[in-house]
Amino acid sequence: MHNPSEMPARLASFLALNEPDVDHIEVTSYEPMTGGYSRILAKAETVWTRAGTRTTRTFVVRGDPPADKALIITDRGQEFAVLRAVEGAVSVSRAHYLDATGEHLGTPALVLDHVDAASLLPHMAGRDDAANADLARPLAEAAAAFHTIPLDALPPELARPANWDAYIADRIDEWRRTAHAHVESMPILRYVAAWLDAHRPPPVELALVHGDFQSANLMRADDGRLVVLDWELAQIGDPREDIGYFKAVATAAPPDVTALDEAAFYGRYRELTGMTEEQINPAIAAYFLILGVIGTVRRLVEGGAAYAKGENTSIGSAFSLSSVMFGQSMWMAGCAQLEMVFDAAKSAAGGAS
Amino acid sequence: MLTQPTTELLLRGIARDLSEQIAPDLQSESAKVALGMIVQLLNGCATRTAHEIAWMHEEADAIMAAVSPIDDPATVTAVQAFRAAPDDLHHDGAARRYHLASEALAAAVEHAYATSDDALIATLRDLLQSRSAHEMEVVGTLELVGRG
Numbered sequence: 001m002h003n004p005s006e007m008p009a010r011l012a013s014f015l016a017l018n019e020p021d022v023d024h025i026e027v028t029s030y031e032p033m034t035g036g037y038s039r040i041l042a043k044a045e046t047v048w049t050r051a052g053t054r055t056t057r058t059f060v061v062r063g064d065p066p067a068d069k070a071l072i073i074t075d076r077g078q079e080f081a082v083l084r085a086v087e088g089a090v091s092v093s094r095a096h097y098l099d100a101t102g103e104h105l106g107t108p109a110l111v112l113d114h115v116d117a118a119s120l121l122p123h124m125a126g127r128d129d130a131a132n133a134d135l136a137r138p139l140a141e142a143a144a145a146f147h148t149i150p151l152d153a154l155p156p157e158l159a160r161p162a163n164w165d166a167y168i169a170d171r172i173d174e175w176r177r178t179a180h181a182h183v184e185s186m187p188i189l190r191y192v193a194a195w196l197d198a199h200r201p202p203p204v205e206l207a208l209v210h211g212d213f214q215s216a217n218l219m220r221a222d223d224g225r226l227v228v229l230d231w232e233l234a235q236i237g238d239p240r241e242d243i244g245y246f247k248a249v250a251t252a253a254p255p256d257v258t259a260l261d262e263a264a265f266y267g268r269y270r271e272l273t274g275m276t277e278e279q280i281n282p283a284i285a286a287y288f289l290i291l292g293v294i295g296t297v298r299r300l301v302e303g304g305a306a307y308a309k310g311e312n313t314s315i316g317s318a319f320s321l322s323s324v325m326f327g328q329s330m331w332m333a334g335c336a337q338l339e340m341v342f343d344a345a346k347s348a349a350g351g352a353s
Numbered sequence: 354m355l356t357q358p359t360t361e362l363l364l365r366g367i368a369r370d371l372s373e374q375i376a377p378d379l380q381s382e383s384a385k386v387a388l389g390m391i392v393q394l395l396n397g398c399a400t401r402t403a404h405e406i407a408w409m410h411e412e413a414d415a416i417m418a419a420v421s422p423i424d425d426p427a428t429v430t431a432v433q434a435f436r437a438a439p440d441d442l443h444h445d446g447a448a449r450r451y452h453l454a455s456e457a458l459a460a461a462v463e464h465a466y467a468t469s470d471d472a473l474i475a476t477l478r479d480l481l482q483s484r485s486a487h488e489m490e491v492v493g494t495l496e497l498v499g500r501g
Contacts, residue, residue, distance in 0.1 A: 033382075034386055179459070184448070185453075185458075187458045187462060187481060187484070190462055190463060191459070191462045191478070191481055194462055194466035197466070315394070316390060319394055322394070322397065322492045325488040329486075329488065329489050332485050
C-alpha cells in the first residue's frame, strides 16, 4: 500500500487467492483516500468474472502506514475479528479479507466493502442544529447496538477486565501512566486522574467500547441508520466512555448531537441498554467525556514523545499534541463544572433524605 | 546578531505564505492535510518562540511559591530536585527546570486529593489553569484538518 502504483496487481492477486472460485479479478482503479489520521486508505474498483458473468465491486483497503509514520500502533487482525463479530448487530463496512502480516499488500491491511453512504460531518455541516437534532435517536441506536452485544460473542483477542471496579481503577490509572511515560511532566493529566478517582460514577455492566466513536467515524445510510467505521481501538470496558468520547470530539468539532436533543438521545439509549437515569445522564456522560478520551490521548502522547525523541517523523504526531493541549483545557473546565453539578446533586439528595 | 524581523514574525510569514501561495496549488489531498498541520504548527511555534521561556520561568516561580510549604514527602523531594537545578535561559535548561517544577505541582495535586484538602486543591487548580491558558495561546484555533 505504501507504493500505490503496485497495488492494482497486488490487490488483484490477493483477492484471487481468497476467491479461488472466481475466474478472473481485475482492479480497474486504485485511489488513495483521506479521512483518517492513523491508517492509510484507498478505494479500489474491481471487476470479477465468474462463469462468464462480469460483476463490479468496490472496496476500501485499510492498512498500516510505514513504521516511522505510524501515529498509533494497533492490530489489523484484532480489528478484522471485531468487525466480523459486530456486523450482524451494527451497521458497518463489512470486512472481507485480512492480510495480517502484509505479505500480500505490502503492509498489514483489511479489505472492506466500500459503503455508499454520506459522511456524517459534511451531512451535518449543511444543516442547522434544529435539523441535526433528528440524529440524536439514530446515534443512540448506533451506540446501543454494539454496547449490548454479549461479551461471549466478542472475539477472544479482546481482553476481559475482571469487573467494573478493577476496570475503572485501571482506566483512571491510565491517566497517571500516560503522564509518567511522557518525555516531560504532565501535571494536568495527574490532576485529572486524582479528580476522576474522587468522583467515580455508579457502575454498569462492561461492554464492547468502540474507542473512537465520533462523527468523523460515522456515515449516514439512505434509510437514516448510522454506519460505524474504524474499529481499531475497540476494547471491552465501560460503554459510557464512547458517549463521553463522542462529546469530547464534538466539543472540538461541533455539533454535539447528544446535546441537540438530550431527551431523545438519553431516553433511547437507556431504553435500549437498560441503564437507569442515575447510570447515564448528561453529567455522567460529561464525566466520561473526560475519562473516555484517555485511550486516544495515550496514543497521541506516545506519538508526540516518539517525535520528540526522533523516533517518529510524522508531522501528524507533532500536530496531535495540539489536540492534547486543547483537551487539557477542556478537561480542566469540565472537572470544575461537573464538580458543581455533583455537589448540587449531593446537596439535593442530602436534603431529600 | 540581528534580531529583526523576529523569529515570531518570520514563522508567521512562512505560515501565511504556505497557506496563501502554496496550498491553492496543491492537488494531493494528503499533501493538503499535511500542509494544514504544518501551518498550524508554525503558528504555534511563533507563539512559543515569543513567550515560552518567560512563561516557563513565571509558572515555575508561581508553582514553587505554592508547593514549597507543603509537608508531603513526594512534594518535598520534587521541590528539592527543582532547587538543585541551575537557573538557565537556554531552552534545554529552562525546560528541565520547568519539568521539575511541574513534577512538584503534580505531586502536590496528588497529596491534596489524598488528604481532601479543598483549599490546596483550589490553589493548585489555579496554577494548572494558568498553564493551560498558555497552552491554548500556543494552540490558537485548532482545526482538525483532514477529518470527515
